[in-house]
Amino acid sequence: MILWQLLTINFLTLTKRIEWKSVFQHNGEKHFILNTRYIPMATLWLVIQREFLSNVLTSRFIIGFIICLMSTAAAVFVQVEDYEKRLAAYHTAVQEHQETARTWDLYSQINPKAHRKPNSLSIFNVGMEKSGADMVSIQLATPIWEKAAQKHGSDNPFLSIFLAIDAIFIFKIILSALAILFAYNTISGEHEDGTLKLVLSNPIPRDTLVIGKYLGGMLSLFPMVVISFIIGILIAYASPATDFNGADLFRLVAVLILSLLYVSTCYLLGMLLSVWTKEATTTLILSMFIWGILTILHSNMATFAVMKFPPYQPQAEKEILQHIQQRWEDFREERDAYVLKKWRYEHPASAITPISDGNFLVAMYTSSPEEIGYSEFYYIKQIHIVDVSKFQEVLNYQEPLRIDYANQAEALLKRKEQVEERNRQFVKGISRFSFADAYRFAVGAITDTDRESYQDFIRRARRYKRQVVDYLSGKNAFSARAWFSSDQGGAELIDLPIFQHPHNSFPESLSRASADIFILLVWNIVLFIAAYVSFLRYEIS
Amino acid sequence: MIWHIAKKEIYYNLMTLRFVLMIILLPILMIANALIYGFGDNGYTAEIRDYNRKVNQGRSHIEKYAARGLGELAMVGPAEIPKRPPQLKFCADGIDALIPQSITIAHRINWERPEYEDLVESYSWRELWSLEYLPSNHGDDATTLIKIDWVFIGVFISFFVILFTFDAIAGERVRGTLSLMMSNPISHGQVLLAKYLGTFFTLIIPLLIGILMNLLIIYLSGNIPFDSGSWLRILGMIGLFALHISIFIFLGLFFSSRVSNAITSLVWLLLTWVCLAFIFPSLLGLFVGTLDPIPSMERISAEKRLQLANIEDEFRPAALVEATKLSEAPSVDNPSATRLWATYFRERSEVQTRIADARVDQQLRQVQLACELTQISPTACFQYTIEGLANTGIVSYISFVKQVRRYRNTFIDFIKTEDKSDPHSLHIYPVREGLSQKPVDPETVPIFKERISHQNAIFPLGLLILYNALFFIAAQLSFLKCDLK
Structure with a gap:
């Protein structure tokens, strides 16, 4: 309490409206008020202080605080464990891949992989981290498709039937409820108790009262958010697996600020309803109802309805797959026609001609027709008795063509993905109206765990595939003997590009989150103005 | 009073006021549920159509291979086994997207290595069928489920x-x-x-x-x-x-x-x-x-690779082709070679089946434990009971897995008894050549029928x-x- 008084005094001296002396001389409560009568800043401070104390000393503050703290800690703890597992799985997968990569000695054999590194910020906001695939296998003539990407992280995919609860989910649900519970009786409660009349009979301007009540309420919610958040960070930090760098800390601070903004929106909503209704119970019921709709119902309803009645119809998957198979037929026809016309061979393998006596065998493996890609491997037995120079020419023609067809197939799949993405964006657009979801999206963008960053991974995997193709064509690998045989030295793959997936930079993430941050801000401003204006016009009976 | x-x-x-709010919201939710599940795209009609298509595919698959002889059918096994879509999905659909809706059959086809033609008789073979529990792949934000x-x-x-x-x-x-x-x-x-x-x-x-x-x-x-x-x-x-x-x-x-x-x-x-x-x-x-960790996927696959490599080394060592036990291809006239191949196939299939089954058992046991733990929440009990009645959710998948395994035994028993009735057969399971070559009447081949029991609902109901x-x-x-x- 003494500390509080001192703080108050310091604040008041800072505002230079009150002198140290007078306060010290008359440290009694009454004189204090008298002194501050004509000083708006001091009055404001008094209102804030009163609101703060009336919140902090209630049982709801203590219960809310404990529950918020404990559930955040539990959620972070569980997610840290999960993150450790995913990270270990990632490292094993990368290591295994490196080992396999060392055994490649043919250019046609390479199968680089794009692994997605788990994001340490997913401890706070899981988002797409666990449900999305984390490995894309790069095959030159297989289109990269989101659906065909694989998961290696999860030891038990069935466990994903449980909702992925993280700190942000807890904030979204519990903090918003607490904010509303703090705000519901700010005006209507006082009105019912009759204290509002008493307060306003003092020379306190109404605007000071509204602002003071808002700031006081926020001040009491502030420690809850900050302490829960810090405890969460500490738990995450205690794990040896996490390595937060400076940028991550910036992101976490941004998340903290967003959380405060979100809490403020909820508080303002409660206050507005408190001004609009005369009875505290009505305010409570109404605000809890709106809370339920905005935090839980709204986005789920939107997601679900759009999933069942999509506004944009993507092409049926079966049709696309048939189309792709058709394209591969076309590829074979085009290639065979060209090979026949240019070199007069029935089949590429016919380009292999014997130079001395003896049996030789060409084995060819092609993929089954159901696959979206088209792989073709040649194996030539007794290669020393055959001439492959023509065959190399044929390969130099056919392999780029095959890759080109794969790119066309990829374009088809991408078009379907884009339509599906438009549906998702549509859902997002609707969900955003609820500030709870705007908060979720903004945090997702900042922690880089949302759908966009997942798609960024797929995009990068596609780009990586192009890099690998460029690398191979730069080395003239398609016409190299090492494409199909290692008898005269295998493929040199030391400088094969490695997949890299850097996170978006912080400003990029911030700009991606900007729309949602803007929505949160607009909500705040609108609600504040509404509460402010309504209270100015409030009739005290 | x-x-x-x-x-x-x-x-x-x-x-x-709360009553007014409830009387507005509740019908909205109920009507939304009805509209979405009654009329929505990919609803029950589409699912049952898909299911029927798969069932028909399974039937024609059996017809096709039964005509090629019992031996062929024994190796290929049945087609993908779909799980019947539940009618009452609108009651409990929460996690169905995450649960596989069928169990597939793994087929691995092997070509004989052409390098050792002079040492090893060429024989292209198909491995004995085994159940494959593929997880369903979904790509959506986990909190919007x-x-x-x-x-x-x-x-x-x-x-x-x-x-x-x-x-x-x-x-x-x-x-x-x-x-x-x-x-x-x-x-x-x-x-x-x-x-x-x-x-x-x-x-x-x-x-x-x-x-x-x-x-x-x-x-x-x-x-x-x-x-x-x-x-x-x-x-x-x-x-x-x-x-x-x-x-x-x-x-x-x-x-x-x-x-x-x-x-x-x-x-x-x-x-x-x-x-x-x-x-x-x-x-x-x-x-x-x-609480109850299970071995990681990497360890399991490493173990599987090791065990398969051991069998491989015993029967067909890659380093020492001369020592291969399987130098002769199985045929009706060569029972000893056929028997060797049978042992090879059986051992491989046993390893694969054992590891795959154990894996999915571990996973399901873990989930079941999780379900049991979560039952300290009445809401979770409520969910599990409704899922038990609607035959959705993880518990219904567990019972589906059990029934499919039972069906696997029925199918193998059928092959063996059918084989016994053919006097020309070598009665060596599981090699195509060691079994009866006669076509089978597809009508007699057992087909999978899912029996739905609501026993799973009893425990959470009691709770x-x-x-x-x-x-x-x-x-x-x-x-x-x-x-x-």
């Missing part, structure tokens, strides 16, 4: 229960009517019961109306066929709604009489509700990974009833102890 208080309670509730099904509506109603009960006792105490009421010749228990009944009826009647509207729309849409069994199950679900609501009423009455003012009671209730409905079921579910009793006692005790002023 009880009825009198209950009636007063109902009248009072009817006049409140909540679906508007009956389970979700049930959870939302429990939220309303809280809004109705938080001031049931505390409010009366503040208004001073509690002591007035208690001055009548009436016991504490009776007052509590009357309060309970009053709230229960205010909630259950709008719910029943909502359910009727929902069923009417779904019925009129004609997309989901109902038989007497499903009506009975729906009736059971309504009973579950009642049980679930009643638990939360007791909980509300407990807190309401425990604490001095209504708002504290609401804070307690709200946080308890959030914990019971969302946080416990998820956190405990995820916590199982730490729901237990929770009712527990919370009733808690509410009763706390009301007995509470101050009237």
Whole structure:
């Protein structure tokens, strides 16, 4: 309490409206008020202080605080464990891949992989981290498709039937409820108790009262958010697996600020309803109802309805797959026609001609027709008795063509993905109206765990595939003997590009989150103005 | 007197804002559910069409291979086994997207290595079929998995229960009517019961109306066929709604009489509700990974590779082709070679089956443990019971897996008995050449039939009833102890 008084005094001296002396001389409560009568800043401070104390000393503050703290800690703890597992799985997968990569000695054999590194910020906001695939296998003539990407992280995919609860989910649900519970009786409660009349009979301007009540309420919610958040960070930090760098800390601070903004929106909503209704119970019921709709119902309803009645119809998957198979037929026809016309061979393998006596065998493996890609491997037995120079020419023609067809197939799949993405964006657009979801999206963008960053991974995997193709064509690998045989030295793959997936930079993430941050801000401003204006016009009976 | 208080309670509730809000929201949810599941895209009709297509594919698959002879059929096995889509998915659909809807059959085809043609007789073979439990792949944000099904509506109603009960006792105490009421010749228990009944009826009647509207729309849409069994199950679900609501009423009455003012009671209730409905079921579910860890995927696949390599080294060492035991291809005229191949195939298949089965068993055991842990939340119990009745959810998948395995044994037994009846066969399982080469009548080949049992619903149902009793006692005790002023 003494500390509080001192703080108050310091604040008041800072505002230079009150002198140290007078306060010290008359440290009694009454004189204090008298002194501050004509000083708006001091009055404001008094209102804030009163609101703060009336919140902090209630049982709801203590219960809310404990529950918020404990559930955040539990959620972070569980997610840290999960993150450790995913990270270990990632490292094993990368290591295994490196080992396999060392055994490649043919250019046609390479199968680089794009692994997605788990994001340490997913401890706070899981988002797409666990449900999305984390490995894309790069095959030159297989289109990269989101659906065909694989998961290696999860030891038990069935466990994903449980909702992925993280700190942000807890904030979204519990903090918003607490904010509303703090705000519901700010005006209507006082009105019912009759204290509002008493307060306003003092020379306190109404605007000071509204602002003071808002700031006081926020001040009491502030420690809850900050302490829960810090405890969460500490738990995450205690794990040896996490390595937060400076940028991550910036992101976490941004998340903290967003959380405060979100809490403020909820508080303002409660206050507005408190001004609009005369009875505290009505305010409570109404605000809890709106809370339920905005935090839980709204986005789920939107997601679900759009999933069942999509506004944009993507092409049926079966049709696309048939189309792709058709394209591969076309590829074979085009290639065979060209090979026949240019070199007069029935089949590429016919380009292999014997130079001395003896049996030789060409084995060819092609993929089954159901696959979206088209792989073709040649194996030539007794290669020393055959001439492959023509065959190399044929390969130099056919392999780029095959890759080109794969790119066309990829374009088809991408078009379907884009339509599906438009549906998702549509859902997002609707969900955003609820500030709870705007908060979720903004945090997702900042922690880089949302759908966009997942798609960024797929995009990068596609780009990586192009890099690998460029690398191979730069080395003239398609016409190299090492494409199909290692008898005269295998493929040199030391400088094969490695997949890299850097996170978006912080400003990029911030700009991606900007729309949602803007929505949160607009909500705040609108609600504040509404509460402010309504209270100015409030009739005290 | 009880009825009198209950009636007063109902009248009072009817006049409140919360009732108005509920009477608006509940039908909206129910109608949305009906529209989405009754008319929505990829609803039951599409699913059952897909299922029937797969069943027909399975039948023609068996016909095709049965005509090629028993030996061929024995190696290929049945086609993909689909799980029958549940009719009552609109009641409990929450996690169905995450649960595989079929068990596939793995076929591995091997070409003989051409390098050693002079040492090894060339034989292209197909490995014995085995069950493959592929996880379903979905790519959506994990927090948006909540679906508007009956389970979700049930959870939302429990939220309303809280809004109705938080001031049931505390409010009366503040208004001073509690002591007035208690001055009548009436016991504490009776007052509590009357309060309970009053709230229960205010909630259950709008719910029943909502359910009727929902069923009417779904019925009129004609997309989901109902038989007497499903009506009975729906009736059971309504009973579950009642049980679930009643638990939360007791909980509300407990807190309401425990604490001095209504708002504290609401804070307690709200946080308890959030914990019971969302946080416990998820956190405990995820916590199982730490509590009962299973070996990682990498370790399992390494083990599998090692065991297969051992068999490979024993029968067909790559380094020492001369030492291969399988230098001769199996044929009807060469029983000893056929027997060797049979041992090779059997050992490989045993390793694969054992590891795949053990893997999925471990995973499912872990999930089951998680489900059991989460049952400390009545909401989770409510969900599992409805899932048990609707035959959705993880438990139905577990029973599906068991039945498919039983079917695997039936299929193998069928092959063996059928083989015994052919005197020309070598009776060596599992090699194509060691078995009867005669075509099989496809009608006699056993086909998979899923039997649906609702036994899984019994345990959570018992828990729901237990929770009712527990919370009733808690509410009763706390009301007995509470101050009237």
